[in-house]
Amino acid sequence: MSYDEGVIEQLRQLRENYAQQLPGKIAALETAAKECSDRAGVAALRSLAHGLAGSGSTFGFPEVSETARRLEVLVQTVLDEGRRLSAAEAEIIAGYLDALQRAGHKPIPWSAPAMAPKRASSTSATKLVYLVEDDALLANDLALQLVHYGYEIKTFDAPDRFREALTVGVPKAIIMDIVFPEGDLAGVEMATKIAREGYMDVPILFVSVRDDLTARLAAVHAGASGYCLKPLDIPALAATLDDLTAAPSGQPDRVLIVEDTRVLAEHYACTLELAGITARVLTEPMQILAEMNDFRPNLVLMDMYMPGCSGAELAAAIRQLENYNMVPIVFLSTESDTRKQMKAITLGGDDFLVKPIAPDYLVSAVTARLRRYRTLRASVQRDSLTGLLNHAATKDYLARETARAARHAQPFCLAIIDLDHFKAVNDNHGHLAGDRVLKQLADQLKHRLRKSDIVGRVGGEEFAVIVPQTGEPQAKILLEDLCKGFAHTTHRAEAGEFSVTFSCGVAEYRIGESDESLYIRADQALYQAKQAGRNRVVTAR
Amino acid sequence: MPDGSLRKILYVEDEPDIAAVARLSLESIGGFEMLVCGSGKEALGAAPGFAPDLILLDVMMPGMDGPSTLRALRATSGLSAIPIIFMTAKAQTGEVNRYREMGALDVITKPFDPIKLPDTIRDIWAARSR
Numbered sequence: 001m002s003y004d005e006g007v008i009e010q011l012r013q014l015r016e017n018y019a020q021q022l023p024g025k026i027a028a029l030e031t032a033a034k035e036c037s038d039r040a041g042v043a044a045l046r047s048l049a050h051g052l053a054g055s056g057s058t059f060g061f062p063e064v065s066e067t068a069r070r071l072e073v074l075v076q077t078v079l080d081e082g083r084r085l086s087a088a089e090a091e092i093i094a095g096y097l098d099a100l101q102r103a104g105h106k107p108i109p110w111s112a113p114a115m116a117p118k119r120a121s122s123t124s125a126t127k128l129v130y131l132v133e134d135d136a137l138l139a140n141d142l143a144l145q146l147v148h149y150g151y152e153i154k155t156f157d158a159p160d161r162f163r164e165a166l167t168v169g170v171p172k173a174i175i176m177d178i179v180f181p182e183g184d185l186a187g188v189e190m191a192t193k194i195a196r197e198g199y200m201d202v203p204i205l206f207v208s209v210r211d212d213l214t215a216r217l218a219a220v221h222a223g224a225s226g227y228c229l230k231p232l233d234i235p236a237l238a239a240t241l242d243d244l245t246a247a248p249s250g251q252p253d254r255v256l257i258v259e260d261t262r263v264l265a266e267h268y269a270c271t272l273e274l275a276g277i278t279a280r281v282l283t284e285p286m287q288i289l290a291e292m293n294d295f296r297p298n299l300v301l302m303d304m305y306m307p308g309c310s311g312a313e314l315a316a317a318i319r320q321l322e323n324y325n326m327v328p329i330v331f332l333s334t335e336s337d338t339r340k341q342m343k344a345i346t347l348g349g350d351d352f353l354v355k356p357i358a359p360d361y362l363v364s365a366v367t368a369r370l371r372r373y374r375t376l377r378a379s380v381q382r383d384s385l386t387g388l389l390n391h392a393a394t395k396d397y398l399a400r401e402t403a404r405a406a407r408h409a410q411p412f413c414l415a416i417i418d419l420d421h422f423k424a425v426n427d428n429h430g431h432l433a434g435d436r437v438l439k440q441l442a443d444q445l446k447h448r449l450r451k452s453d454i455v456g457r458v459g460g461e462e463f464a465v466i467v468p469q470t471g472e473p474q475a476k477i478l479l480e481d482l483c484k485g486f487a488h489t490t491h492r493a494e495a496g497e498f499s500v501t502f503s504c505g506v507a508e509y510r511i512g513e514s515d516e517s518l519y520i521r522a523d524q525a526l527y528q529a530k531q532a533g534r535n536r537v538v539t540a541r
Numbered sequence: 542m543p544d545g546s547l548r549k550i551l552y553v554e555d556e557p558d559i560a561a562v563a564r565l566s567l568e569s570i571g572g573f574e575m576l577v578c579g580s581g582k583e584a585l586g587a588a589p590g591f592a593p594d595l596i597l598l599d600v601m602m603p604g605m606d607g608p609s610t611l612r613a614l615r616a617t618s619g620l621s622a623i624p625i626i627f628m629t630a631k632a633q634t635g636e637v638n639r640y641r642e643m644g645a646l647d648v649i650t651k652p653f654d655p656i657k658l659p660d661t662i663r664d665i666w667a668a669r670s671r
Contacts, residue, residue: 007569011655014562021558050601054630055559057652065652069630273631280635407642 394456
C-alpha cells in the first residue's frame with residue numbers, strides 16, 4: 001500500500017480548509033452556550049461540541065478534540081439528568097470555550113504522513129519483525145523457527161543496514177543483538193539512535209550473551225521492551241514477541257470508576273478513555289458486586305466517601321470476591337489524614353490519589369498500576385511447566401466466555417484433551433520425558449490455535465481449549481487435525497523413540513447453559529472417546 | 542463464516558469535512574471503492590445499487606441517526622447482512638458495548654487519523670473473517 005505526493009497535498013488542503021472554518025465553528029459554539037436556557041438549546045450546544053470533538057484531531061487540532069470532548073461530556077450529563085446548567089457548570093463551560101479559542105490557533109505541525117510510515121508488510125496475518133544479528137547461523141535458525149509463531153523475519157547483519165531499511169518500512173518489532181564487530185554495545189547504541197529519530201513506538205527486544213548489569217542497564221536506557229539471554233529459549237522469545245506486538249485494540253484495560261458525583265465520574269472516565277482505557281462509571285455503590293462480575297475490571301478507582309457506605313468498606317467487600325482479591329483498588333479522596341488512609345489500606349485498598357487530580361497524573365498513576373497488575377496476574381495464572389493458563393484461570397475464562405456468548409448469542413466450543421496412557425509414558429521413559437511430552441503438546445496447541453482461543457492445562461495430563469465464535473463442526477475439524485498431528489509427533493527418550501496420542505471431547509455451548517454444564521458435557525464426550533478406543537475426537541450431544 | 546475481500550465501502554456521514562477526508566483516506570490511501578452519503582435516508586436509497594461490502598455509519602446525525610439507520614438496513618432485504626462499523630466521537634462510557642450489542646461489527650472512534658484509517662478497517666475486516 002502506498003500513497004503519493006498528490007494525496008499528501010490533498011490532505012494538507014483539507015486541513016487548511018478546516019483551520020479556516022474553525023474560528024466560525026467555535027464562535028457558533030459560543031453563541032449556543034449563551035442561548036442554552038432550555039433543553040433544545042443545551043442539545044444544540046451538545047451536538048456542536050460533538051462535531052468538534054470528532055473532527056479536530058483528524059485535521060491536526062488534537063487539543064480542540066479533547067476540550068470539545070470534555071465540554072460534550074459535561075453537557076451530555078446535564079441533558080441526561082434533564083436539568084438546566086448550574087452557575088458552576090456555566091463557568092466551567094466558559095473556561096472550555098476560552099481553551100478552545102486558544103487551541104484553535106495551534107494546529108500540530110503538518111507531519112502526519114512522515115510519522116506514520118506505511119506498513120512494510122502487506123499481509124495482516126503475519127507480523128513483520130526485523131532481526132539485527134551478525135551470527136548468520138543463529139539468525140537463519142531464529143527466522144525459521146519464528147515463522148511457526150506467525151512472524152515474518154527480515155534479517156540484517158549490521159546495525160547500519162537495518163537503519164537504512166527503517167526508512168522504507170517499519171516492522172511490528174525489532175530483535176537486536178548487542179555485541180557486533182562495531183562494538184560491544186553497538187546494538188544498544190543503534191537502538192538509542194533510532195529512538196531519537198522518532199521510531200520510539202516500535203518495541204525492541206535485545207538478545208545477547210551478555211548477562212552483566214552494564215549491558216542490561218544500557219538496554220533499559222535505550223528503551224528496551226525485553227531482554228533475552230543466549231542461548232535463546234524460542235518459545236519464551238515468541239511469547240515475549242506476542243506480548244509486545246499484541247494489537248492494543250484487542251483487549252483494552254478496563255477500569256471501574258465508583259463515584260457518586262456523575263459529572264466527576266464522567267470526567268475521570270473521559271480522561272482515561274482518551275488514553276485508550278475502557279472505563280465504566282458506577283454512581284450507585286450498592287451495585288458494585290453485579291458490576292464487578294459483568295465488567296470484570298482490571299482496576300477499581302473509588303471515591304472514599306459515598307452515601308450508604310465508605311470506600312474502605314466497599315474495598316473489603318470486593319476483596320471477599322474470590323476472583324478479585326488481587327485487582328488494584330485505588331482511592332480518590334480529598335483525605336489528607338494519614339490515619340484514615342492507613343485504615344482504608346488495611347481494609348484492602350492499594351493506594352491513594354488526592355483530589356483534585358490533574359488528568360495526566362491520573363492517567364499515569366492508573367497505567368502504572370495496570371501494568372504491574374498485568375505482570376502479576378500473568379505469573380499467577382500460568383502453569384509453570386507449559387506456560388499455559390492454569391486450572392483456575394481457565395475456569396475463569398470459561399465463565400467469561402459463557403457470559404459473553406449468552407449476551408451476544410454467539411456459538412463457541414469447549415474441548416477437553418487428555419493424553420492416552422500417560423502413566424505408561426512416565427513409567428517407561430521417566431518423568432522428564434513425560435514433561436517434555438506435555439510441553440510438546442502445549443506448544444502444538446499454542447501454534448495451531450488462534451490468538452483469541454484460550455488454552456489451559458487443567459490437570460496433570462488434561463488440557464482445555466476454548467474456541468470462541470466457532471461452531472461444533474469447525475471445532476471438531478480443528479481438533480481432529482491437532483489429534484492427528486500430535487499422534488505423528490516423535491518423542492525421544494533414552495530407551496528410544498516413542499509416540500503418544502490423545503483423546504478429546506468437544507461440546508458446543510447451548511444458549512442458557514451454565515459453564516459447569518458445558519464442562520460436564522465436554523468431559524462426557526472425552527469419556528466416550530476413551531471408551532471408543534482413544535486417539536480420537538468425540539462431540540457431545 | 543463470511544469470507545471474501547473488502548472492496549466497496551459505503552460511508553454515511555453528515556459533516557462534509559469529515560466525509561471529504563474519509564473519502565480521500567479510503568480511496569487514495571486505502572484503495573477502496575467509495576460511496577459517501579450525507580444521511581441515513583440517502584444511504585438506504587443508494588445502498589442497493591452500490592452493493593457495498595461494508596458500511597461505515599456515523600452515529601450522531603440529524604434526522605435518522607446511526608442506530609436507526611442500522612435498524613432500517615437490517616430490515617431491508619438484500620442489505621440485512623452487510624457488516625456495519627459505527628464511527629463515533631463517543632461521549633459516554635458503555636457506548637461502544639451498546640453498539641456491538643446492536644450488531645455492529647466494531648466501533649471506530651472519531652477523530653480518526655486519515656493515514657491509519659484504511660489499516661484500522663482492514664484489521665477489523667480480517668478479524669471478522671477468522
